[in-house]
Amino acid sequence: MxxxxxxxxxxxxxxxxxxxxxxxxxxxxxxxxxxxxxxxxxxPTQTEVFKRAARRAREEGPTVDDILTAIKEGREE
Missing domain, CATH: 1.10.1220 (Arc Repressor Mutant)
Structure with a gap:
C-alpha cells in the first residue's frame, strides 16, 4: 500500500x-x-557499497597472504 x-x-x-x-x-x-x-x-548508500565490496573481496578476491606472497615473489625476480 x-x-x-x-x-x-x-x-x-x-x-x-x-x-x-x-x-x-x-x-x-x-x-x-x-x-x-x-x-x-x-x-545504494556508501555504507552498502563498502559492505558489498568487502563481501566480494572475501568471496572472490585474493587474500592478504596471496597479495604479500605476490609482492615477495615480485621483489625476488
Whole structure:
C-alpha cells in the first residue's frame, strides 16, 4: 500500500527551485519529488557499497597472504 510523506520547513528558495524543475519536467511538484525519492531509494548508500565490496573481496578476491606472497615473489625476480 502506498504511503504519504510530508516535508516541513522547506526553505523558500528550495521550494521555488523544486517547483521550477517540476514545471520544466512537465510534472507536478509531488510527481517530481516522487521520482527523485525513488531514484534516491534505488541508489545504494556508501555504507552498502563498502559492505558489498568487502563481501566480494572475501568471496572472490585474493587474500592478504596471496597479495604479500605476490609482492615477495615480485621483489625476488
Amino acid at each position: 502506498a504511503k504519504n510523506l510530508q516535508i516541513r520547513n522547506v526553505p523558500d528558495d528550495v521550494h521555488s527551485t523544486v517547483r521550477a524543475r517540476a514545471a520544466a519536467a512537465g510534472l507536478s511538484v509531488s510527481e517530481y519529488l516522487l521520482d527523485q525519492i525513488i531514484e534516491i531509494a534505488n541508489r
